[in-house]
Amino acid sequence: MSLLDALSTPRLRWDGRHPNTVLVSLSLIMLAAFWSLDVVSMAPNRIVQGTSYGALEALGWPGALLATLLLSFIGILAWQPSPRHYRALLAAVMTLMALMPVGLIASSYLLIDPELPQARLGLGAAYWVVLFVLLLCLIEIRLRLKLTRLWPTLLLCGVALVWWLCATLWLDSLALVQEFKARDRQFLRAIGQHVTLVGAAVSISVVVGLVLAMLMRRYARLQKSAFAVLNFLQTIPSLALFGLLLAPLAWLAANVPLLGQLGVSGIGTTPALIALIAYSLLPMVRNTYIALEEVSPDTLEAAKGMGMRAGQRFWQVRLPLALPVLLEGVRITTVQAIGLTAVAALIGAGGLGTFIFQGLGQAAMDMVLLGALPILMLALVVDAGLGALAEALRPGGTR
Amino acid sequence: MSNSLSVAQPRKRAPLWLWPLVWGALLLLSVVAMSAAEPLFRWIEPDARQVIYDRADFYVLLGRHLLVVGIAALVTVVVGVSAGIAVTRERGSDFLPLVGQLASLGQTFPPVAVLALAVPVLGFGTLPIIVALMLYGMLPIVRNTLAGLQAVDIDIKTAAHAMGMTPTQTLRYVELPLAAPVILAGIRTSVTINIATAALGATVGASNLGDPIISGIVNGNMAYVVQGALTIALLALTVDSLFELLQRQLRSRLSAP
Numbered sequence: 001m002s003l004l005d006a007l008s009t010p011r012l013r014w015d016g017r018h019p020n021t022v023l024v025s026l027s028l029i030m031l032a033a034f035w036s037l038d039v040v041s042m043a044p045n046r047i048v049q050g051t052s053y054g055a056l057e058a059l060g061w062p063g064a065l066l067a068t069l070l071l072s073f074i075g076i077l078a079w080q081p082s083p084r085h086y087r088a089l090l091a092a093v094m095t096l097m098a099l100m101p102v103g104l105i106a107s108s109y110l111l112i113d114p115e116l117p118q119a120r121l122g123l124g125a126a127y128w129v130v131l132f133v134l135l136l137c138l139i140e141i142r143l144r145l146k147l148t149r150l151w152p153t154l155l156l157c158g159v160a161l162v163w164w165l166c167a168t169l170w171l172d173s174l175a176l177v178q179e180f181k182a183r184d185r186q187f188l189r190a191i192g193q194h195v196t197l198v199g200a201a202v203s204i205s206v207v208v209g210l211v212l213a214m215l216m217r218r219y220a221r222l223q224k225s226a227f228a229v230l231n232f233l234q235t236i237p238s239l240a241l242f243g244l245l246l247a248p249l250a251w252l253a254a255n256v257p258l259l260g261q262l263g264v265s266g267i268g269t270t271p272a273l274i275a276l277i278a279y280s281l282l283p284m285v286r287n288t289y290i291a292l293e294e295v296s297p298d299t300l301e302a303a304k305g306m307g308m309r310a311g312q313r314f315w316q317v318r319l320p321l322a323l324p325v326l327l328e329g330v331r332i333t334t335v336q337a338i339g340l341t342a343v344a345a346l347i348g349a350g351g352l353g354t355f356i357f358q359g360l361g362q363a364a365m366d367m368v369l370l371g372a373l374p375i376l377m378l379a380l381v382v383d384a385g386l387g388a389l390a391e392a393l394r395p396g397g398t399r
Numbered sequence: 400m401s402n403s404l405s406v407a408q409p410r411k412r413a414p415l416w417l418w419p420l421v422w423g424a425l426l427l428l429s430v431v432a433m434s435a436a437e438p439l440f441r442w443i444e445p446d447a448r449q450v451i452y453d454r455a456d457f458y459v460l461l462g463r464h465l466l467v468v469g470i471a472a473l474v475t476v477v478v479g480v481s482a483g484i485a486v487t488r489e490r491g492s493d494f495l496p497l498v499g500q501l502a503s504l505g506q507t508f509p510p511v512a513v514l515a516l517a518v519p520v521l522g523f524g525t526l527p528i529i530v531a532l533m534l535y536g537m538l539p540i541v542r543n544t545l546a547g548l549q550a551v552d553i554d555i556k557t558a559a560h561a562m563g564m565t566p567t568q569t570l571r572y573v574e575l576p577l578a579a580p581v582i583l584a585g586i587r588t589s590v591t592i593n594i595a596t597a598a599l600g601a602t603v604g605a606s607n608l609g610d611p612i613i614s615g616i617v618n619g620n621m622a623y624v625v626q627g628a629l630t631i632a633l634l635a636l637t638v639d640s641l642f643e644l645l646q647r648q649l650r651s652r653l654s655a656p
Binding site: 020021022125136139140143232234235236237238239240241242243244246335336338339340342343346347353356357359360365368369371372373375376379380383 | 493494496497500501504506507508509510511512515516518519520591592594595596597598599601602603609612613615616619621624625627628631632635636639
């Protein structure tokens with residue numbers, strides 16, 4: 001009997017006897033990380049290696065106590081789960097996230113000597129671990145409360161707003177903020193370039209992908225060879241594809257004046273865009289093809305029976321039904337393109353990758369963070385946003 | 400993942416070992432005799448002082464590349480498959496939704512960003528790229544392990560239970576062999592992706608086949624880039640065809656009477 005019970009039984013027991021082991025263990029992990037790893041590090045200037053501080057030194061008795069209480073609160077509530085407790089858990093997780101920058105403000109008052117204007121505060125391992133595990137808690141709570149992806153995303157946006165406010169108003173000593181203030185124009189331009197490149201590459205590959213997938217459906221022989229070519233493209237490292245485009249494009253720009261006038265050149269945006277599209281095509285074409293193929297023949301038959309013409313059947317039946325899977329392809333493609341665009345910085349395409357590679361070159365880790373964190377956040381936001389959109393567009397609503 | 404469609408092609412009667420042998424031989428040739436192709440690369444880069452990357456031997460680079468991908472694959476397979484097994488048992492089923500979400504989150508993190516974030520913690524060198532590859536390659540393995548184990552027919556498991564098998568025996572002799580082709584397909588995707596991604600390690604000081612590419616981009620020497628890209632592509636094709644061989648053998652063993 002136990003074997004049968006173990007299979008595909010939805011584990012949503014509201015009876016309160018079964019503790020939510022996931023949240024309890026996550027809470028214990030956070031407590032352990034909070035007390036054993038360093039919370040912040042402080043360096044007198046940009047070059048010197050910082051000294052690390054634990055929870056007590058960084059937050060003082062009251063701060064450390066408050067954090068411990070909130071973290072244990074998550075475990076205690078999860079011991080007897082119920083819908084009400086899960087909502088309280090959601091509130092606790094959000095409060096903790098919103099309080100994190102406040103903790104940093106406290107430690108900047110406690111640790112930084114006002115006579116050292118160059119002093120900078122770095123986030124310690126405990127901060128990252130707790131933040132990451134809190135996100136895991138959020139995912140778990142979202143699944144238990146059966147919320148759509150939209151709500152956690154909105155709540156996280158609120159938290160991000162709090163962080164941004166704290167960072168601009170009170171956290172001048174934070175290393176990340178200092179790096180940002182030193183090059184805020186560059187940073188905004190880099191974000192703009194990054195988003196533009198990703199947007200251009202994805203929108204072009206959506207169109208090309210749709211056309212290719214439709215051609216494949218018509219000519220079966222094309223399908224095999226096209227997938228073979230696209231599969232092969234993916235085995236070439238992104239780094240190499242960017243590099244390989246340098247020479248031919250430089251030659252073209254030099255020898256075909258019209259292209260040169262259009263802004264085609266060996267380094268910069270053009271090779272980056274071409275490589276990004278080449279990489280985006282496989283996931284895009286594959287998902288579009290599968291999406292269009294998977295529409296139930298019965299539905300199409302019914303549409304035909306209703307007297308719809310071929311064009312109407314495609315635009316009014318097949319495409320809308322294929323849209324969620326198609327959007328899944330757009331999501332995968334976009335997330336992948338956000339990461340690849342970072343690599344494109346190596347061939348002078350700009351974008352957030354510039355900070356990563358400059359920072360790595362100078363061994364300035366805060367600058368690396370300034371490039372890597374926004375990329376990560378961009379990827380997560382796009383992932384959540386497009387995922388929520390695909391969920392909402394699924395026929396029959398969000399559930 | 401990348402091969403889900405090409406697998407469905409009608410089976411040709413080519414010898415099983417043909418493609419691994421062809422790609423492997425080409426890989427070996429390119430690693431050992433890269434300098435013999437100097438005229439070809441001279442044609443690509445007529446003006447460069449040097450056209451064959453010589454800061455390290457190609458077989459050394461290939462060895463390091465394989466080592467990085469191998470370690471990452473080993474850890475990913477052990478962690479991914481055991482996590483997949485653990486959360487499909489009764490006691491671990493609480494963690495099933497979270498592990499599924501976590502694995503897909505891993506692929507949302509761009510490898511460059513993970514690499515950059517790993518450097519402050521782990522320092523420059525080989526370790527950050529191994530961590531980045533582990534995170535990036537985790538999703539296909541966990542997803543396919545979950546899919547493979549969950550697809551095992553419940554009647555078969557009931558039959559195993561009725562025969563007096565303990566849960567461990569059911570797992571060892573029934574579930575894992577039945578799920579093996581799907582799990583192997585996941586490992587194949589993960590390793591193939593990571594062979595190409597490992598080249599990024601060259602940007603944080605891990606010396607591997609990405610080195611010629613980076614140095615080619617920095618010095619504007621196309622020949623170096625081609626050499627690195629060619630070797631990596633051949634390596635990916637060799638490993639991929641080896642997996643194809645393994646999968647076919649596994650399938651024919653499963654379908655044998």
